[in-house]
Amino acid sequence: MHRYWRPPINYLLLPFSGLYWSGLQAWYLYDKLRGKVKFDAFTVVVGNLTVGGTGKSPFVYLLAKILREEFRVVVITRGYGRKSSDPVVLSDKLLPVELTGDEPLMNFIKLEKKVPFVICKDRIEAYKIAKREFSPHVVILDDAFQYRKVVPDFSFLVFDKRFFIMSRFLLPAGPMREPLKAGERADAIVLNYKAGRTGDEKIYPDKPHIRLRYKPVALRRAEKIYDFDEIEREVTAFAGIGDPESFLKTLEGVGFKVKEFEHFPDHHWYKPEEIEKILSPGLPVITTEKDYIKLPYTLKDKIYALVIEPEIVEGLEIIESLKERIRDSIG
DSSP states (O other), X not given: OOGGGSTTHHHHTHHHHHHHHHHHXXXXXXXXXXXXXXXXXXXXXXXXXXXXXXXXXXXXXXXXXXXXXXXXXXXXXXXXXXXXXXXXXXXXXXXXXXXXXXXXXXXXXXXXXXXXXXEOSOHHHHHHHHHHHHOOSEEEEEXXXXXXXXXXXXXXXXXXXXXXXXXXXXXXXXSBSXXXXXXXXXXXXXXXXTTSOOOOOOSSTTSOEEEEEEEEEEEEETTEEEOGGGSOSEEEEEEOSSOHHHHHHHHHHTTOEEEEEEEOOTTOOOOHHHHHHHHTTOSOEEEEHHHHTTSOGGGGGGOEEEEEEEEEEEOHXXXXXXXXXXXXXXX
């Protein structure tokens, strides 16, 4: 949790949250007046109400993995943190991570290049590309709950377990992008417990809930897969993600003793000297798949990536119902 969201600093920032709220009201009014676009393909939005790593990207991956078994699926995302602003298409070959951003490229690889990604800040332009090149049955709009120019057919709102202890203040005094009431626009809630124990909490009691957690399955270094017991128990770890604590707990949960842990900002671009410093103690080094994909090629054979698979532990019937709606839309 960001230090600015704790008392007393968060109270000092409340006047700025008031200004943010005023801006939201103007945005809501404008949203009611402007025209909206409805895509031909069935449109699924995945988003959140808070800043930080709630786990949207792993859920997008899992949703695309499930839906691709029956439908032509395209993921549309802005590729946050990438070093290019031009539209980019991932379809049959890999592209430099600088062009795509870390999360789109990571998910494209995990989906075995079987689901195209269109990476563009303008989702409407991205859909034109997707329609022209892939004729999808389904488009998944990543991180688009606040992107109100497009009318979705179904919306998932993702929260992680930290939400239950977080402030409900709006930015910048708290983590909320929109007031909690805005979540009523969602069709289903995804509670991401990551490495923690699942519970029976509900945020919007009248909405269906999916409960998600991460299953660590292996380590990967270069092109080789390792079991957890193939490397030493004492390790160094680093991550540039929104919720580094969950990564640390996952490592500890599979038996590693993390002697040193370096946390970098989300979507951090690594410099060789930063990695060399992390490697200097001589212990095995583990990072996330998202961070591993951005490492300089010459260092990838010195570092392990923790391979995780998100899994639905409750609420799979919601996905089955969604599939039925997609079938109906195709006719």
